[in-house]
Amino acid sequence: xxxxxxxxxxxxxxxxxxxxxxxxxxxxxxxxxxxxxxxxxxxxxxxxxxxxxxxxxxxxxxxxxxxxxxxxxxxxxxxxxxxxxxxxxxxxxxxxxxxxxxxxxxxxxxxxxxxxxxxxxxxxxxxxxxxxxxxxxxxxxxxxxxxxxxxxxxxxxxxxxxxxxxxxxxxxxxxxxxxxxxxxxxxxxxxxxxxxxxxxxxxxxxxxxxxxxxxxxxxxxxxxxxxxxxxxxxxxxxxxxxxxxxxxxxxxxxxxxxxxxxxxx
Amino acid sequence: xxxxxxxxxxxxxxxxxxxxxxxxxxxxxxxxxxxxxxxxxxxxxxxxxxxxxxxxxxxxxxxxxxxxxxxxxxxxxxxxxxxxxxxxxxxxxxxxxxxxxxxxxxxxxxxxxxxxxxxxxxxxxxxxxxxxxxxxxxxxxxxxxxxxxxxxxxxxxxxxxxxxxxxxxxxxxxxxxxxxxxxxxxxxxxxxxxxxxxxxxxxxxxxxxxxxxxxxxxxxxxxxxxxxxxxxxxxxxxxxxxxxxxxxxxxxxxxxxxxxxxxxxxxxxxx
Numbered sequence: 001x002x003x004x005x006x007x008x009x010x011x012x013x014x015x016x017x018x019x020x021x022x023x024x025x026x027x028x029x030x031x032x033x034x035x036x037x038x039x040x041x042x043x044x045x046x047x048x049x050x051x052x053x054x055x056x057x058x059x060x061x062x063x064x065x066x067x068x069x070x071x072x073x074x075x076x077x078x079x080x081x082x083x084x085x086x087x088x089x090x091x092x093x094x095x096x097x098x099x100x101x102x103x104x105x106x107x108x109x110x111x112x113x114x115x116x117x118x119x120x121x122x123x124x125x126x127x128x129x130x131x132x133x134x135x136x137x138x139x140x141x142x143x144x145x146x147x148x149x150x151x152x153x154x155x156x157x158x159x160x161x162x163x164x165x166x167x168x169x170x171x172x173x174x175x176x177x178x179x180x181x182x183x184x185x186x187x188x189x190x191x192x193x194x195x196x197x198x199x200x201x202x203x204x205x206x207x208x209x210x211x212x213x214x215x216x217x218x219x220x221x222x223x224x225x226x227x228x229x230x231x232x233x234x235x236x237x238x239x240x241x242x243x244x245x246x247x248x249x250x251x252x253x254x255x256x257x258x259x260x261x262x263x264x265x
Numbered sequence: 266x267x268x269x270x271x272x273x274x275x276x277x278x279x280x281x282x283x284x285x286x287x288x289x290x291x292x293x294x295x296x297x298x299x300x301x302x303x304x305x306x307x308x309x310x311x312x313x314x315x316x317x318x319x320x321x322x323x324x325x326x327x328x329x330x331x332x333x334x335x336x337x338x339x340x341x342x343x344x345x346x347x348x349x350x351x352x353x354x355x356x357x358x359x360x361x362x363x364x365x366x367x368x369x370x371x372x373x374x375x376x377x378x379x380x381x382x383x384x385x386x387x388x389x390x391x392x393x394x395x396x397x398x399x400x401x402x403x404x405x406x407x408x409x410x411x412x413x414x415x416x417x418x419x420x421x422x423x424x425x426x427x428x429x430x431x432x433x434x435x436x437x438x439x440x441x442x443x444x445x446x447x448x449x450x451x452x453x454x455x456x457x458x459x460x461x462x463x464x465x466x467x468x469x470x471x472x473x474x475x476x477x478x479x480x481x482x483x484x485x486x487x488x489x490x491x492x493x494x495x496x497x498x499x500x501x502x503x504x505x506x507x508x509x510x511x512x513x514x515x516x517x518x519x520x521x522x523x524x525x526x527x528x529x530x531x532x533x534x535x536x
Binding site: 135157161166168169170171172173174175183184187188190 | 320330344345348349352353354356357365366369370412417428
């Protein structure tokens with residue numbers, strides 16, 4: 001270890017200080033938001049019946065937890081999200097590999113992919129209910145529909161950006177298309193796959209909630225719609241809070257995976 | 266000595282929707298067993314195209330390429346190719362990178378692996394077996410790339426400006442290094458370069474191509490009259506300068522625009 005110069009020490013100190021400020025202000029904003037929300041509902045500036053309040057949300061969570069009415073909803077939504085996420089991962093990879101292997105096919109389907117990708121998927125949800133019935137399968141498909149086309153497009157264009165000389169190297173070593181895929185394209189695309197998946201988990205959650213809005217008897221999306229219909233806005237707020245936490249946690253898991261991978265390479 | 270490789274009247278053009286580009290026009294030359302051949306020419310004259318033809322990535326539109334007298338497509342000779350950059354895969358260790366070719370050919374037999382181990386030991390890379398490419402210097406990486414090529418025990422080595430991505434000092438060292446290794450392994454090699462000094466310092470014979478469409482302009486046998494020449498000692502040989510000037514002059518009085526028109530009118534006549 002070389003001794004640290006005073007300038008370097010000062011730089012590190014400044015950096016640490018900045019980090020601390022960032023974290024502190026973040027938490028501060030959050031607390032201010034909670035306090036304002038709570039106080040304004042207590043003072044009747046906001047109607048707590050419509051806007052709920054942090055304390056009411058907490059109480060609702062506690063009550064529903066006691067009645068064993070909360071975890072099943074969360075579980076169902078998470079399960080559906082994971083299912084559609086897994087399907088998107090497998091199907092998206094398979095389609096991207098297919099397009100990469102057959103350039104002519106990719107040229108043919110390109111406009112269809114573009115249209116399907118830019119189509120607002122919530123428009124499909126009612127159709128899916130009619131076609132597939134109000135069941136878990138429909139909701140998983142709704143979740144997939146939001147993420148799948150974007151996944152195919154970004155994976156495929158990522159595959160195309162691989163240095164052609166790397167593929168040439170495989171060819172000069174006597175390898176074919178399969179070797180190009182397994183030895184170069186897939187390993188080189190792992191960072192891309194991870195970052196695409198990071199986006200996807202959130203998109204799948206969006207799709208699942210849309211699906212649950214229309215055709216479900218369980219899940220956080222159902223809770224939100226049902227809560228609005230019977231004017232139990234505490235339920236709605238609570239579901240939104242839980243969704244915030246769930247989305248952050250899911251993103252966090254994949255972020256961790258990605259960081260872990262980067263550290264090893 | 267027998268001809269290992271023979272180009273007979275080879276023509277090739279590239280096709281794009283906008284135009285047809287003539288890359289090689291009636292190119293003929295040969296390479297003898299154990300010879301180190303360097304090919305120089307103006308940039309973009311189709312030097313890399315030539316190597317792609319030899320290793321079968323492209324097919325000639327006219328003429329033929331023979332190896333030991335057999336047409337290229339029927340020959341089973343092992344051809345090693347070294348690209349401009351080392352292209353070691355970041356996600357594989359050096360050892361795994363070096364074994365890539367054997368892995369692809371499903372030849373990871375104990376004897377072959379032993380051969381690779383010996384190469385790594387002989388050229389000082391055994392210490393870095395488990396390192397990742399990013400931990401190695403440019404010179405070491407290029408050495409690993411050469412061993413990856415040698416692992417296939419090629420009878421013919423193709424070098425496509427393998428030092429052009431390196432800085433000047435590393436470049437001199439690595440070309441010296443790799444020149445010595447290739448001579449030690451007694452390989453036939455074809456080096457494509459635009460660096461005249463590099464060509465003279467490494468090769469037994471230099472072929473000069475014209476600009477596009479390339480054909481053979483002149484070939485110069487390099488005899489520096491020194492014993493045990495290495496690329497580095499060649500650069501200090503008294504006759505080095507003479508060859509340099511000779512090639513320089515040839516490259517500069519390029520009458521290829523005349524040749525190009527001739528080639529085009531010939532094609533038109535054929536139609």
